Amino acid sequence: MxxxxxxxxxxxxxxxxxxxxxxxxxxxxxxxxxxxxxxxxxxxxxxxxxxxxxxxxxxxxxxxxxxxxxxxxxxxxxxxxxxxxxxxxxxxxxxxxxxxxxxxxxxxxxxxxxxxHPAGIAATHNELAVFYHKQNDLKNCFRSLDIAEQIARQINDSEKLGTNLGHRGAILAKRGRIKEAKPYFQEVYNIRKQQKDSVGLGYVLLDLAEIAVSENNIPQALKYIDQSTRIRSLINDQQGLADNYLTKAQVYLTIKDYRQAIYQAEQGLEQAQTLAMPDMVKQMLEFLANIYKLAGDYKNALRYQQEAHVIKDSLFTLQKAKDIQELQIRYETERKEQLLAQQAEKLRQNQWLIFLLTSILALLIVIGYFWRKQIKIKKQQEATLREQEFQKLLTSSVIASEEKERSRFAKDLHDGLGQFISSARLIINQSTSQPMLNVAEQLDQMHQEIRNIAFNLQPRTLVNHGLTEALKEMAVRVSQTANLSIQVTATSMNERLSEQTEISLYRVCQEWVNNIIKHGSCSHISIELVRHTSQLSLVIEDDGPGFNPDVLHRGKGFGWPNIQSRIQLLNGTVFIDSQPGSQGSSLIAEIPLSYPNTVSTNHYESNFS
The missing domain is CATH 1.25.40 (Serine Threonine Protein Phosphatase 5, Tetratricopeptide repeat)
Structure with a gap:
């Protein structure tokens, strides 16, 4: 060797x-x-x-x-x-x-x-079931699953129940019974989503990807994996990200895209080695060996199989040794053929020299071509980045001008026309005739409408008391006019945010609530703000019918693009969680917090007075 x-x-x-x-x-x-x-x-x-x-x-x-x-x-x-x-x-x-x-x-x-301790007993039996299945002890595996499920249902522990159902689905899937596994995975997904369990969602999305592959829906499978990857990146789940690389590689292997499969598997191998998880490293190495074997590259197949052999687990079998021996024979055969070809080539020294020089020249041409292409790509990327920065600055300026104009117009309505109506009403109130009383009532309604317009343009509560109180006031106003209930909750929102952050998040909430009222048939909306150490989370949920989020990108209105623009200006992310035929929809935005996002109240007064 x-x-x-x-x-x-x-x-x-x-x-x-x-x-x-x-x-x-x-x-x-x-x-x-x-x-x-x-x-x-x-x-x-x-x-x-x-x-x-x-x-x-x-x-x-x-x-x-x-x-x-x-x-x-x-x-x-x-x-x-x-x-x-x-x-x-x-x-x-x-x-x-x-x-x-x-x-x-x-x-x-x-x-x-x-x-x-029933919850602890259920958790332990869930893990024992995984161990027994690894040992191919199905009797004890299902016995532990049955015990854990019975206890979880008795104590109404959805977290333990979700884990249990996920294990059952995984066992069925590994034994080729995909259709039987699918209802389990779907129920687990609903449980994890209801619990807002990021770790659990990361796992079950991979299970759903496996179902999609079995149904020959490769784009949906890749979409599930990408959703899992986004969640695991947010919670810094490095072990989970390694799993995702392997799963994605397996998907590409099913469609015989060996190049992508190798790339994803090598990324997963690097991640697993960093985490020092031998069993996962072994899986990655064996998978790479199999890909190269299918691709006819027996040299690399043998190399990865030998590396996997070094860290074999207790289930190492003679079959694996046979696989290595088979690859060794194939590689030695290839090597002998190469030696024979080299010996024959030595008989034609002049032709070999010409071939070598030609190959070097071709290689230099290829290297030069790719070097120039790389420089061109780099310049294009830099130009794209500059364009994105310019567009971001332009959008920021437009939004700032829009907010300034809103503030001015609201002030003119309130201080100008509002005071004029108040003065007219004082004069009319001095009369006792019925027609004048009717005019006074009309003026009251006009005054209230002007106040509502001024509030929508620039709510004073946002200026004076901050985002949470402004959202609560908006909830009261909308609830009175739209015949639905709106609940606003805030966690760790004691300190004020920057002017841009508060205005942007308020406009996002205002735009999305208006969109729900316009297009959805719901009776309840909840707005939740949670401030963490390094980020701020905004979640808006409703109980109306679900829809396909792709329609937002195909729409001709400005509502969704405005929401995206405002969140992107804060270096945040926003996505919609909804499905046709399901109940309820969620808008989820994550905003990173840095020093400029936390300011004093006086900062606002100087900008909105």
Whole structure:
């Protein structure tokens, strides 16, 4: 065997060792951040955030959970020790150390049963089912699933039930029973969506992608994977992103797009190596070996199969060894043919020299062509970026001018025409004749209409009291005229935002609520603002009939483009979650928070007085 084949294998093992050596300093850093908390709260924080830890560094998660289990055991904190043991079992499974998985799960199950903790028992049986299926022990697999489902339904725990149904669907799908798996995945999707469970949505969207592939709907499958990738990127789920690369590669393989399949699999392999997850790395390597084998590239197929062999798990079989031997034979055959061709070529020295020089010249031409093409592409990208920046600046100026004109017009209506009507009414009120009283009533209605127009143009509440109060006032006004209920909730919105942020978000809410009233038949709208450490979330939901969001892009109106423009000016993202035939629609916007987004109230007064 060529000694060069050992080089990537040595590098792979060295990478795992380096990542493992980083875990201890990271553990010390995490514990340092929590040193002011009581020990029990530290352990509870580790258990709550275990998914976050292992999605970033699996060895860090293993080290922290081992520490949590040890400390909880010493202090007889059974619930904390049970959850630490359960999550440690998950980590052990993900690392491919199957010999020690069951003991950790049984430790957790014993503690949960001793405490009569139904949610913990259900969670443990859900994970045991996955382990049993990996061992091809279907009897115990379905037994654990049945126990977990029964408990989840008894205690009305939709999170545990969703996990259980997802496992059932996955088992059916792996056994080729896709049609039977589909209802499970759809129910899990509805549960995760209702819970707003980003982690769970990331998983079930991949399951739905598998269903779409089985139905030969490749564009829909890729769409599901991209939705999962966006969600997992938002929550920084690195392990989940690696899964997404592999799933996307499998989709491309089904349509024999080997180039895309290899690209996606190599991205996933790099991600899995960074996370130090041997079992996932092995899957990626075996998948790459299979792609190259199908593509007829036995040299690379053999290389990846050998790398996978180095990190084989406890289920390594003779069949895998046979596969390697088969690839070795094919590669050696190819190599012998190449040697024969080279020997024959040496007999024609002059022709070989000409061929070599021609090849070098052709290579230089190709390199020059691609170099020039790369420079051209780079210039085009720079021009596109400049154009985008210009358009963004232009849009910002237009919106600022529009808001300034709205403010001026609202002030003129209120201070000019409004005062004139008030003065006229005072004069008319001095008369007691019925016609004059009718005129006074008409003036009152006119005055109220002018006030409503002025409010829509520039609500003073937004200027004086901020976004939350302005939205509540808008909700009251719209509820009175549109015969529906609007609920506004705000979390951690104590500090004011910048002028541009508050105006833009208010206009987005105003535009979308008007759109709901105009096109939907709903009875309730909820507007929710949540301020996180680094971003602001806006969610507008209604209970009207669902629709295809693509119609917004095909529409001729300015409502949706205005919403997109305002959110993009804040460097945010916005998308619509709705489907035809379903109940309800959601607008979800995420705005990053930076220093300019938090200002004092005086800043507003100087701009709106």
């Amino acid at each position: 060529n000694q060069l084949y050992f080089l990537p294998i040595v590098l792979l093992v060295t990478t795992f060792n380096l990542i493992h050596s980083v875990a201890q300093p990271l553990k010390d850093s995490v514990l340092k951040e929590m040193e002011n908390l009581p020990l029990k709260e530290q352990i509870q924080n580790i258990n709550r955030q275990y998914y976050k830890f292992y999605s970033q560094n699996i060895n860090l998660a293993e080290s922290l959970l081992a520490y949590a289990a040890e400390q909880a055991g010493k202090n007889n904190w059974k619930e904390e020790e049970a959850f630490a043991a359960l999550y440690l079992g998950v980590i052990t499974y993900l690392k491919g150390d199957y010999e020690h998985v069951q003991e950790k799960y049984f430790k957790a199950l014993s503690l949960f049963e001793e405490m009569n």
